[in-house]
Amino acid sequence: MKARFTPYVLNFKQASGTSRGILRTKTSYFIHLATADGEGLGECGLLKGLSADDRPDYEQKLAEVCQTIENGAEVRALISNLEEWPSIKAGLEMALLDLKSEEHILYPSDFTLGKASQPINGLIWMGDEAFMKSQIEKRLAEGFSVLKMKIGAIDWATELKLLKSIRQSFSAQELELRVDANGAFSYQEVAPVLEALSHLKVHSIEQPLPKGQWQEMAALCANTPVPIALDEELIGVFGRQRKQDLLQTIGPQYIILKPSFLGGFAASEEWISWAEAQKIGWWTTSALESNYGLNAIAQWNFTLKNSLPSGLGTGSLFTNNFESPLEVKKGRLYFDPAETWNLNRLQQKF
Numbered sequence: 001m002k003a004r005f006t007p008y009v010l011n012f013k014q015a016s017g018t019s020r021g022i023l024r025t026k027t028s029y030f031i032h033l034a035t036a037d038g039e040g041l042g043e044c045g046l047l048k049g050l051s052a053d054d055r056p057d058y059e060q061k062l063a064e065v066c067q068t069i070e071n072g073a074e075v076r077a078l079i080s081n082l083e084e085w086p087s088i089k090a091g092l093e094m095a096l097l098d099l100k101s102e103e104h105i106l107y108p109s110d111f112t113l114g115k116a117s118q119p120i121n122g123l124i125w126m127g128d129e130a131f132m133k134s135q136i137e138k139r140l141a142e143g144f145s146v147l148k149m150k151i152g153a154i155d156w157a158t159e160l161k162l163l164k165s166i167r168q169s170f171s172a173q174e175l176e177l178r179v180d181a182n183g184a185f186s187y188q189e190v191a192p193v194l195e196a197l198s199h200l201k202v203h204s205i206e207q208p209l210p211k212g213q214w215q216e217m218a219a220l221c222a223n224t225p226v227p228i229a230l231d232e233e234l235i236g237v238f239g240r241q242r243k244q245d246l247l248q249t250i251g252p253q254y255i256i257l258k259p260s261f262l263g264g265f266a267a268s269e270e271w272i273s274w275a276e277a278q279k280i281g282w283w284t285t286s287a288l289e290s291n292y293g294l295n296a297i298a299q300w301n302f303t304l305k306n307s308l309p310s311g312l313g314t315g316s317l318f319t320n321n322f323e324s325p326l327e328v329k330k331g332r333l334y335f336d337p338a339e340t341w342n343l344n345r346l347q348q349k350f
Contacts, residue, residue: 001075002034003066005044006346007059010290010318026288026318029062030346031088031095033069040099041346043293044091045260051287052236052261053085061085065092083238083263090264094296104295104341111302117332118302119309121146121178126153132162143330146176146203146309152184156193163200172201176309183210183232190220198225204254207231218250227253227281234271235261244274252280256311260287265300272304285311291324292343298326298333320345 010026029044044062048054055061065088069075075096082089097106110116122144124135132149139147147166151159166177179202185193190208197205204227209217211232221228230252237243247255255275257268268284275282284301286294298312313328315321323342327334 001069002032003069004032005059005062005066006030006032008290008346010288011320012317013319023288028290028293029059029087029091030292031062031066031091032346033075033095033099035099038099040095040097040101041104041292041343042091042093042095042098043260043289043296044087045287045289045293046087047260047287050232050235050261051087053087062088079264083267086235086263086267087260089267090260090262093264093266094293097296104292105299106296107299107303109299109302112299112335112337114335114337116302117329117334118298118312119146120144120313120328120331120333121148121176121309121311122331123147123311123313124149126150128154129158129162132159133165136162136166140170140175142328145174145331146178148178148180148206148311150182151179152181160196163197163202167200177202178204178206180206180231181208183207185209187213187216187220194220194224194226202226204229206256207233211235214246214249217252221250221252224253229254229256231256231258240270243271247274247278247280251278254281254283257282257284258287259284259297259300260289260293281308282306283308283310286314288314288317290318291315291322291326292341295324295326295335298335322346 007027007029010028012024015022015024029046031042031044033040046054046058068078079089079092098104105112111118122139124132124139124147163177179197185208187209206229208228234255237246255271257271259265259268262268262271272282283306284297286297294312294315301310301312312333315326325336325339327336
């Protein structure tokens with residue numbers, strides 16, 4: 001088997017704000033596998049400043065992985081030894097699945113046949129009040145019935161004002177509101193935030209506290225008026241026992257699964273099994289992958305048969321994304337099997 005990797009820089013259509021700063025570009029890495037029978041492609045969805053394997057020697061590790069494969073290593077065994085390199089592990093798993101697929105259909109289903117769609121949330125990025133308001137109006141016009149608003153970048157009073165303005169026009173039955181704090185609040189200041197969100201009948205808040213504060217997060221989850229979803233908290237937690245300890249200690253209402261951050265699909269399914277055993281809800285979301293990685297995650301997500309809307313609508317964020325069969329219409333994600341892929345920018349012969 002031959003193996004190589006290719007970096008690809010995705011350019012945002014407009015600078016996108018989070019509580020950790022402004023994003024203008026995002027580099028993904030693609031692993032290419034080739035045998036006499038065909039080729040497989042997988043996306044390593046590294047996100048600077050957030051992925052557990054965001055390290056200076058990342059490309060060196062990718063080169064080492066590719067060389068190990070060419071030296072005859074069994075790929076599945078190699079995947080199992082990459083826990084502390086979750087985005088590489090996820091990309092390699094995806095490439096191996098693609099190697100056995102046709103037309104990048106990794107998980108055949110009614111979704112990939114174009115017979116079914118998936119509910120997704122509309123994402124509202126951080127920015128000044130006018131910018132966020134314009135995004136809200138656009139998402140509502142596009143037909144979304146679930147909105148997720150990033151909070152924690154501008155002052156909370158302004159963000160609360162925006163949420164109140166939405167709720168004045170749309171009841172909780174008409175429009176589901178989720179908020180994502182990205183760890184922006186301290187334990188001392190978060191209580192009034194949760195109380196205000198409960199009055200607005202917000203569905204959930206993602207990661208209200210910075211990751212690593214297990215006892216404080218556990219205290220919040222035990223008494224919160226708004227369901228709490230763990231997101232960043234799951235990143236960089238290695239070892240089966242440590243992962244189970246996290247869920248048992250914190251006891252969140254939800255967890256959010258980003259396969260690129262958690263080591264791929266099989267690793268994400270382990271989190272799901274542990275969460276369901278504790279009656280913890282879950283949904284999946286993307287981690288700013290290209291349409292290629294998004295496609296694989298969406299196909300996998302559909303097979304899980306989860307009724308909660310996912311966060312898989314990020315394909316329209318970039319100016320130089322790949323043409324794909326994915327399409328968002330009226331708050332749902334569709335796959336059009338009549339459409340073809342255009343991955344020419346990545347097509348380099350071995």
